Amino acid sequence: EAGVTQSPTHLIKTRGQQATLRCSPISGHTSVYWYQQALGLGLQFLLWYDEGEERNRGNFPPRFSGRQFPNYSSELNVNALELEDSALYLCASSFSGGNKNIQYFGAGTRLSVL
Amino acid sequence: GQQVMQIPQYQHVQEGEDFTTYCNSSTTLSNIQWYKQRPGGHPVFLIQLVKSGEVKKQKRLTFQFGEAKKNSSLHITATQTTDVGTYFCAGPTGRRALTFGSGTRLQVQP
Numbered sequence: 001e002a003g004v005t006q007s008p009t010h011l012i013k014t015r016g017q018q019a020t021l022r023c024s025p026i027s028g029h030t031s032v033y034w035y036q037q038a039l040g041l042g043l044q045f046l047l048w049y050d051e052g053e054e055r056n057r058g059n060f061p062p063r064f065s066g067r068q069f070p071n072y073s074s075e076l077n078v079n080a081l082e083l084e085d086s087a088l089y090l091c092a093s094s095f096s097g098g099n100k101n102i103q104y105f106g107a108g109t110r111l112s113v114l
Numbered sequence: 115g116q117q118v119m120q121i122p123q124y125q126h127v128q129e130g131e132d133f134t135t136y137c138n139s140s141t142t143l144s145n146i147q148w149y150k151q152r153p154g155g156h157p158v159f160l161i162q163l164v165k166s167g168e169v170k171k172q173k174r175l176t177f178q179f180g181e182a183k184k185n186s187s188l189h190i191t192a193t194q195t196t197d198v199g200t201y202f203c204a205g206p207t208g209r210r211a212l213t214f215g216s217g218t219r220l221q222v223q224p
Contacts, residue, residue: 033211033212042214042215043157043202043214043217045211045212045214048211090156090157101206102159103157103159103204103212105156105158107155107156
């Protein structure tokens with residue numbers, strides 16, 4: 001069974017540009033979560049999508065947005081990139097059944113803003 | 115909102131020494147999870163604790179969930195260099211959302 005896949009692995013952009021990051025969840029998972037992890041720091045919650053709807057968002061400006069497609073894959077868009085957006089962006093997915101909310105992470109997309 | 119705090123932030127031990135990280139929540143948790151992130155890697159699920167006072171072991175790792183279900187600990191006996199990484203605890207904040215602690219970075223000196 002394939003795990004959570006993220007693309008691209010690395011992304012280099014310049015300040016002011018837009019970045020699009022993609023995530024495919026584990027088959028059967030309907031929830032997708034996005035986190036930002038700046039170098040050496042913890043996981044900062046960005047967005048949670050479930051069944052195509054945004055369910056919750058963290059304390060990030062509106063230029064961080066995303067969507068979830070009918071096949072449950074997801075896209076994170078970051079507009080008007082700033083230098084401090086440079087970080088590892090992690091996507092996770094979880095199973096929809098019961099009350100288990102174990103999250104399975106992808107390898108991440110490392111975004112560098114120059 | 116819910117806060118999940120972890121201490122220490124960082125610990126450096128000699129190989130063979132024990133290591134413990136503590137996790138405290140501002141609210142009662144229905145369950146708590148632990149994840150490990152190796153340097154350059156992504157968080158990987160280790161275990162979930164559900165019951166008050168629960169203790170679970172995975173080889174040299176011992177996980178405890180407090181009686182009040184607001185705190186948890188991870189203890190590693192006789193650390194090895196393969197234990198290097200950052201350990202995160204996480205508690206549910208909704209049906210399927212999680213709040214992650216700030217993590218404890220473990221460095222093991224061979």
